[in-house]
Amino acid sequence: xxxxxxxxxxxxxxxxxxxxxxxxxxxxxxxxxxxxxxxxxxxxxxxxxxxxxxxxxxxxxxxxxxxxxxxxxxxxxxxxxxxxxxxxxxxxxxxxxxxxxxxxxxxxxxxxxxxxxxxxxxxxxxxxxxxxxxxxxxxxxxxxxxxxxxxxxxxxxxxxxxxxxxxxxxxxxxxxxxxxxxxxxxxxxxxxxxxxxxxxxxxxxxxxxxxxxxxxxxxxxxxxxxxxxxxxxxxxxxxxxxxxxxxxxxxxxxxxxxxxxxxxxxxxxxxxxxxxxxxxxxxxxxxxxxxxxxxxxxxxxxxxxxxxxxxxxxxxxxxxxxxxxxxxxxxxxxxxxxxxxxxxxxxxxxxxxxxxxxxxxxxxxxxxxxxxxxxxxxxxxxxxxxxxxxxxxxxxxxxxxxxxxxxxxxxxxxxxxxxxxxxxxxxxxxxxxxxxxxxxxxxxxxxxxxxxxxxxxxxxxxxxxxxxxxxxxxxxxxxxxxxxxxxxxxxxxxxxxxxxxxxxxxxxxxxxxxxx
Amino acid sequence: xxxxxxxxxxxxxxxxxxxxxxxxxxxxxxxxxxxxxxxxxxxxxxxxxxxxxxxxxxxxxxxxxxxxxxxxxxxxxxxxxxxxxxxxxxxxxxxxxxxxxxxxxxxxxxxxxxxxxxxxxxxxxxxxxxxxxxxxxxxxxxxxxxxxxxxxxxxxxxxxxxxxxxxxxxxxxxxxxxxxxxxxxxxxxxxxxxxxxxxxxxxxxxxxxxxxxxxxxxxxxxxxxxxxxxxxxxxxxxxxxxxxxxxxxxxxxxxxxxxxxxxxxxxxxxxxxxxxxxxxxxxxxxxxxxxxxxxxxxxxxxxxxxxxxxxxxxxxxxxxxxxxxxxxxxxx
Numbered sequence: 001x002x003x004x005x006x007x008x009x010x011x012x013x014x015x016x017x018x019x020x021x022x023x024x025x026x027x028x029x030x031x032x033x034x035x036x037x038x039x040x041x042x043x044x045x046x047x048x049x050x051x052x053x054x055x056x057x058x059x060x061x062x063x064x065x066x067x068x069x070x071x072x073x074x075x076x077x078x079x080x081x082x083x084x085x086x087x088x089x090x091x092x093x094x095x096x097x098x099x100x101x102x103x104x105x106x107x108x109x110x111x112x113x114x115x116x117x118x119x120x121x122x123x124x125x126x127x128x129x130x131x132x133x134x135x136x137x138x139x140x141x142x143x144x145x146x147x148x149x150x151x152x153x154x155x156x157x158x159x160x161x162x163x164x165x166x167x168x169x170x171x172x173x174x175x176x177x178x179x180x181x182x183x184x185x186x187x188x189x190x191x192x193x194x195x196x197x198x199x200x201x202x203x204x205x206x207x208x209x210x211x212x213x214x215x216x217x218x219x220x221x222x223x224x225x226x227x228x229x230x231x232x233x234x235x236x237x238x239x240x241x242x243x244x245x246x247x248x249x250x251x252x253x254x255x256x257x258x259x260x261x262x263x264x265x266x267x268x269x270x271x272x273x274x275x276x277x278x279x280x281x282x283x284x285x286x287x288x289x290x291x292x293x294x295x296x297x298x299x300x301x302x303x304x305x306x307x308x309x310x311x312x313x314x315x316x317x318x319x320x321x322x323x324x325x326x327x328x329x330x331x332x333x334x335x336x337x338x339x340x341x342x343x344x345x346x347x348x349x350x351x352x353x354x355x356x357x358x359x360x361x362x363x364x365x366x367x368x369x370x371x372x373x374x375x376x377x378x379x380x381x382x383x384x385x386x387x388x389x390x391x392x393x394x395x396x397x398x399x400x401x402x403x404x405x406x407x408x409x410x411x412x413x414x415x416x417x418x419x420x421x422x423x424x425x426x427x428x429x430x431x432x433x434x435x436x437x438x439x440x441x442x443x444x445x446x447x448x449x450x451x452x453x454x455x456x457x458x459x460x461x462x463x464x465x466x467x468x469x470x471x472x473x474x475x476x477x478x479x480x481x482x483x484x485x486x487x488x489x490x491x492x493x494x495x496x497x498x499x500x501x502x503x504x505x506x507x508x509x510x511x512x513x514x515x516x
Numbered sequence: 517x518x519x520x521x522x523x524x525x526x527x528x529x530x531x532x533x534x535x536x537x538x539x540x541x542x543x544x545x546x547x548x549x550x551x552x553x554x555x556x557x558x559x560x561x562x563x564x565x566x567x568x569x570x571x572x573x574x575x576x577x578x579x580x581x582x583x584x585x586x587x588x589x590x591x592x593x594x595x596x597x598x599x600x601x602x603x604x605x606x607x608x609x610x611x612x613x614x615x616x617x618x619x620x621x622x623x624x625x626x627x628x629x630x631x632x633x634x635x636x637x638x639x640x641x642x643x644x645x646x647x648x649x650x651x652x653x654x655x656x657x658x659x660x661x662x663x664x665x666x667x668x669x670x671x672x673x674x675x676x677x678x679x680x681x682x683x684x685x686x687x688x689x690x691x692x693x694x695x696x697x698x699x700x701x702x703x704x705x706x707x708x709x710x711x712x713x714x715x716x717x718x719x720x721x722x723x724x725x726x727x728x729x730x731x732x733x734x735x736x737x738x739x740x741x742x743x744x745x746x747x748x749x750x751x752x753x754x755x756x757x758x759x760x761x762x763x764x765x766x767x768x769x770x771x772x773x774x775x776x777x778x779x780x781x782x783x784x785x786x787x788x789x790x791x792x793x794x795x796x797x798x799x800x801x802x803x804x805x806x807x808x809x810x811x812x813x814x815x816x817x818x819x820x821x822x823x824x825x826x827x828x829x830x831x832x833x834x835x836x837x838x839x840x841x842x843x844x845x846x847x848x
Contacts, residue, residue, distance in 0.1 A: 081746060085843070090801035095744040105740040106526055110798035 003115040004100055007093065010123045011079040018127035020069055025135045027065030031058040032142040039149035046159040083118075083126040092117050162372055169214050169368035173361035177205040180357020184350045191346035193231045197354050200227045204358060214365040214372065221362045225355055232351045235305065236344040242303035243267055243341055246312065246334070249299035255280070255288045256295060263338065267345065271338035278331035281324045293319035308337050482506050526741070526793055529734045533559060533794045535725040539584045542720045544577055545713065546706035552794070553697045553811050554581065554671070559790045561735045562694020562783065563650050563670040565635075565685075565815060572699045574673040578631040581671075585731065586724035587628035588665065592646075594638035596681065600645030604655040620657060625649050628665050628728055632672035636682040646670070647689045667731045687774070687818055694783050695808075696815035698831075741789035743800040748785065750843055751805050755781040757837045758817050767836050771823035776816035783812040802843050810834055 034057025042050040074082075080093040096114035099107050181201045184194060191197075204224035211217035247263035247270070250256030259277050263270030277292075284292065293316045300312035315330035485506040533555050540551050550566075554577065557564045566574045575591070582589030592603055605623030609616055624630065625646065632646055649655050653664050672693070674685075690696070702710060713720065726734075757763045759775030768775075787808035788800040795804070810831055817830040 081744075090797060090803060091744055091747055091799055092797070092801075094746065095742055095799035098744045099742050102742070104742060105737075106798045107742060109526060110742055113798050 003118075004093075004097055004111065007083075007115070007118050007123065008076045008079060008097070011083055011126060012074070012076070014124040014127040015074055015079055015082075016069075017124075017129050019072065019074075021129045021131070023065040023069040025132060025139075026068075027061045028139050029135055029142070030061035030065070032139050032146060034058070034061060036142045036146040036149065039146050042156055043149065043154055044156075046156040046163065048160055048163070079126075083121075083123060086126040087121045087123070089114070089117050089121065165368060166214050166372065169364050170208055170211060170217050173214075173217060173365045174205045174209045176360040176364065177201050177208065177357050180354050180360075181205070183357070184353050187346075187350065187353070189346040189349065191343060191350050193347045194350055196231060197228065197350050200224050201354050201357065204361075208361060208365070214368040218362060218365045218369060221358050221365070225358050228351045228354050228358075232348050233344045236341070236348055238304035239308065239337065239341045239344065242299070242305040242308040243270065243338060245302035246296075246299040246308070249295040249302070250292075253288070253291045253295045255284055255292050267338045267342040271335040271342070274331050274335040274338060278328040278335070281319070281328050281331070289319050289322075289324075293317075305337070308334065311337065526737055526798060527796075528730075529559065529737045529793045530796050532726050532730055532734055533790075536584055539722055539725050540577070540580050543580050543713070543722060544573055545709040546702050547573070547577075547699070550577070550697055550699055552791075553695055553808075556787050556790045556794065556808065557695045557697075557811075558667075558669055558731065559734045559738050559793075560694060560783075560786045561667065561669075562786070563672070563692065565690070565693040565696045566671060566673045566699055567676055567696060568673070568699025569677060569701070570675060572701065574671075574699055575631060575633060578629065578671045578673075580722055582629045583722040584725050585629065586727045587667070587731075588626075589629040589631070590624035590627035591631040591633060592624050593633045594635050594642070596637060596639060598638045598642045600642050601657075603642065603645050604649060605657055607658055618658075620660070620662075622662075623655070625655060626662075626664060628667055628669060630668075630670045632670055634675060635672040636674040636679075636684055638683065640683050640686070643683065643685060643689060646672075647685075647692055651692050665728075667728055667735065690815045691777055691779055693815060695787070695811040697811050698814075738786070738790045738793055741792050741798060741800060743785060743789065746844060747788075747800050747802060747805070750802060750841065751781060751784050751788070753841050754805065754809060754837060755784065755813070757841055758813060758833070763837070765833075765836055765840055767828065767833055771820050771826070771828045772817055772833060773820050774818040776813050780813050780816040784808060787812050806838050809838055 035054045038054040077097055080097040084091045084094050092114035096111045181198055184197060204220055207220035208217040243263055247260040250260035256277060259273040262273035296312045296316035300309050300316055303309035303312055311330050311333040315327045318327035318330060536555055537551050554564060568574055603623045603625050605621050607618040608621050610619045650670050653668050655662050755776045760769045760772045763769060784805055788804035791804040791808055792800050813834050814830040817833060
């Protein structure tokens with residue numbers, strides 16, 4: 001019995017060695033096959049971490065082989081039977097092992113015979129450590145195949161480059177929006193709607209970041225811009241115009257000159273100055289009062305804001321009637337409206353800054369989307385810098401009061417709104433004196449980074465102090481937009497059947513002006 | 517003397533078989549396989565059907581076997597007019613102390629070694645009488661059943677040609693033969709040796725190397741030879757593979773009408789055990805089974821007519837089965 005067990009131990013040791021070598025060879029085959037499979041896969045499916053994936057298979061294959069080697073323990077009966085066959089022992093060992101506990105008439109003799117024959121045989125030879133020639137050949141073929149696949153150009157590289165460019169583009173766009181958020185937060189001119197603006201930008205940034213492609217990301221910008229535009233107060237231009245008219249009117253009076261200057265500088269300062277003026281009414285000379293009443297009456301006549309007009313009218317009439325207290329009360333109302341104007345301007349500036357950021361994001365995304373459509377994703381890094389939009393040429397945010405707005409400035413009303421308009425190229429002092437009533441014929445439009453026709457692209461207009469987004473009248477930019485749109489129609493992803501429709505739409509945009 | 521040896525002394529069996537083969541080889545030239553298979557069948561206690569053309573020494577073999585074993589020997593020449601009573605004996609009227617009464621006259625079957633020469637020339641009725649005695653090892657005449665001597669070993673011969681006027685043995689009766697041994701025509705060298713040995717002024721005289729007791733002891737010892745489970749399963753697979761409804765071999769499914777019976781498996785294993793002893797081994801090996809598969813199974817596989825038309829023999833079918841049956845190692 002003990003001899004048989006010794007035989008089993010020796011066979012088991014030899015079998016473990018042979019199995020170890022065999023499983024190592026299996027692992028090698030598995031690892032190389034995995035690498036080859038990955039090399040094939042990455043030619044069919046774009047996969048970025050191909051090297052990691054390919055390398056991953058090697059330890060996995062080794063681990064599986066090692067686990068199998070550890071788990072698999074051939075039974076003693078199997079070892080004996082294998083040794084019988086491989087050593088030509090004529091089933092002596094397997095019979096002896098199977099009947100090791102039997103005590104038949106011939107069992108002892110049989111066991112003795114088996115042990116004797118085993119002693120003469122080289123038991124480890126039953127389980128030789130050898131490399132399977134087929135496996136070695138397979139490894140060599142797979143290795144050459146995998147190497148060739150790794151070295152040959154991969155058509156998926158372009159797809160991966162495009163994806164990378166898409167991500168970069170989206171990240172830049174998201175950063176542009178984040179920059180806009182930061183700019184609004186750091187502006188020092190808080191507005192009541194800052195929280196809403198930040199929320200809209202936050203959502204847009206998240207959507208841009210999470211979008212599957214630049215094209216998808218683009219789809220989130222327009223709704224955000226529409227939401228932002230709803231936050232802007234449509235009455236601001238009228239109030240601004242009224243305030244400016246007031247400043248103009250007061251500038252011609254001795255008592256109101258300082259208030260006029262303050263109003264022109266800043267509505268908030270103007271409000272404080274008007275309050276100061278109201279408190280000084282009692283001490284004014286009759287001549288100054290009369291002069292002031294006339295100026296207020298003139299400003300009242302020019303005011304487009306009804307509240308402002310009423311307050312100015314009341315102040316004027318009270319002064320003329322000698323009721324200084326009522327006049328002071330009316331001027332305080334005017335001051336309150338100037339405070340309100342300051343808040344509206346702050347909101348508009350925040351909205352403009354936000355839209356400016358979104359437009360910067362849109363430019364980068366649109367450029368990348370076009371490159372994707374043209375199969376040039378790999379050139380994404382050459383795309384427009386997101387800051388390009390942010391640094392816009394500043395076409396001014398003039399209110400376009402009247403038809404006589406200065407060229408490109410649009411601040412109108414004599415002194416212009418250099419401080420707020422930022423209409424580079426035409427100076428900070430609007431020279432226009434237009435006081436026409438055509439305010440309604442112009443439209444505020446944000447034109448970040450888009451030069452006014454005739455203005456050099458390489459000569460960006462500097463923004464005024466605290467100015468984020470310059471505004472230009474619709475009529476001044478429509479031609480440029482129309483042309484840009486028509487050019488883009490030929491280059492963008494517009495189906496042929498729809499292209500004429502789009503072209504017709506943009507062509508019609510210019511017609512009203514042409515008709516004029 | 518050998519019969520008194522301990523029954524587990526397997527070396528005695530090996531020596532007995534070797535001495536028997538050696539002694540027979542003095543007279544039988546070549547035909548080593550024939551001698552080996554005959555000794556195996558004898559040691560296993562089975563009967564043998566020898567098939568070969570006339571003049572190949574079948575009768576000489578049986579007669580020589582009788583001489584070397586010191587056992588009673590009978591030869592029955594089967595002819596169409598041979599009757600069962602001519603084999604098993606009959607009751608005859610005789611005088612006993614003045615009285616006439618029936619006495620049983622034993623037939624030639626009452627011998628240790630019986631040569632049934634040209635067994636296929638007798639009628640089925642007569643064949644059945646012999647085959648019943650082979651299976652039961654008893655003879656019933658009238659109302660009395662008498663046991664045959666032990667050991668009882670029948671060697672039947674039949675001629676594969678000259679089939680005119682013969683009665684081929686039916687399948688059920690063929691199954692009762694332990695082995696069917698084909699006696700091949702001697703090689704040219706063997707023919708020369710036969711001529712030298714048998715045409716001189718003297719022929720070799722065989723000596724007895726064993727008696728009935730030794731044979732019986734050998735038969736019991738052979739049954740004690742252990743066989744491993746996976747070797748036994750291999751034997752079962754071999755037999756199972758001869759059946760057209762179980763075999764995966766196209767040739768078996770196409771040409772075989774009936775496969776070997778369980779008696780074929782018994783024969784295979786028992787013959788394997790004897791062969792293992794004769795090889796000086798105490799366990800049955802795959803080789804033992806393969807070696808005895810042809811004589812053990814060839815008369816138990818019944819072929820379709822299509823096989824005969826295509827020249828397919830049972831031996832060829834068995835060879836294919838041996839070639840394709842897996843020797844699965846032990847699983848536990």
